[in-house]
Amino acid sequence: MPVSSHPDRERAPIIFGHKTALAILRSAAPRTLPPVAGRARVLPGRAPARGEVEAAIGHLEAAYPDLRLERPAHVLVGSTALGRPSKAAKAHSLTVPLSGASFYRLGDGVFACMPALSFVQEAARGKSLVALLELGYELCGTYRTRRTGAATAYGVEPLASVKTLCGYVARNASVDGARKVSRALRYLAGGSASARETKQALVLGLPHRHGGYGLGIPRMNYEVRASRAAEALTGKKSFRMDLCWPERKLDVEYQSREWHEGEASRVSDSRRANALMSMGWTVVGVTNDELDSFAATEAIAQTLRRHLGKHSQIRTSDYHARKLELRRHLGLPMGYE
Incomplete structure (x- = not known):
């Protein structure tokens, strides 16, 4: 279900990343979302204002009734202009080029990182090997927990596969966290x-x-x-x-x-x-x-x-x-x- 836009004013795109993106994708059924390749046409040059983030989250939670996002939400900025932190959002800089599809379009001006990029981002936040592997097994498995921002459930569709994770980090080796994921992948299994x-x-x-x-x-x-x-x-x-x-x-x-x-x-x-x-x-x-x-x-x-x-x-x-x-x-x- 697409997220409605704000016709009354122009605003910079909002790109949700890290565990916020994973929580959204647990509700949004990624197979129904259009992928977006690259970064230049998507990532904003500044961090979104608190009101912009809250408005986007409000539309998402209305579109996906079982979605309840934790604050601060993680958002991406295509520069080092991260702005002041707020209770609504935590901004992260992503300035390196990306190869292949990295985002899903949720609606006009609202995007979420694909699971592979979110996994790399979580690795960059300093997760231990064991914590990273537990997250990877969940992404590639048929269960979910609060680790990916949703209530525990079984028999769910995997968000990723070992093959897609391997392919993504091979194409985007310069992204912070990719090297750590590459080392962890040898111990990761799907299913x-x-x-x-x-x-x-x-x-x-x-x-x-x-x-x-x-x-x-x-x-x-x-x-x-x-x-x-x-x-x-x-x-x-x-x-x-x-x-x-x-x-x-x-x-x-x-x-x-x-x-x-x-x-x-x-x-x-x-x-x-x-x-x-x-x-x-x-x-x-x-x-x-x-x-x-x-x-x-x-x-x-x-x-x-x-x-x-x-x-x-x-x-x-x-x-x-x-x-x-x-x-x-x-x-x-x-x-x-």
Whole structure:
């Protein structure tokens, strides 16, 4: 739904960026918005006035009833004339040339950065590697949280893909934050269905120097075609793996309380596991409580390491401390219970 313009006066364009743009795009369905390439025809030479920003936000919130933007909103300026900060907006300078499409047009004179540029901007704000990866997994996953400015929901459309993020930073390497994103992309996977799956993938997959178990980043919600016998057992033509290493036929299923309660779910899980084992797959279940337990996670990681044929060669002297630090960054308990 386009945002109406102000016919009574001319005003400079307003370009929302950073997490403000992500919050807008969660409500605005990016596939319905026209993209705008480059920067010269869009970015204003001055920061918008408080009244201009509030008017634009008012029109956006009227167009998208579930949208409620936090203040100050993040806006972009194509010069160093950022003006005085206000409660309505925080201005950021963007003066380097941009290659390819970087903005969506929301209405006359109102734009939002595309997710790839917003991701780069968030990286430039000094986010830790772990925080940046959690944001990236959410952008490329099928869930959302307050991290992208919206109420928690599952089964939503991804805002980006690993491929589009890679392509954007390759074309715009001079944008502040692009180099940091490039380093993070090697640990990013698309398709995560929840924040907890993301945490599990990072704990298991990140290398030792970052506090992970060094098992390699798994494929997320990877689809495997069922054999005839497996289809006969389950009635399903394919299976989706929460976290898997397909080259070793290893599947890790995150058994959340929401989706794995009740006798019917247990029967379904059992049939699924038996069907996959008939196809040569190993299925390892991980519960909420096990992910929250440092000792249980250690044991599960060792089991997975054996199935993956990986040797535990720790060359990081403070590895134990780094594992605890990673869990702290992810908001996971660090005790042994």
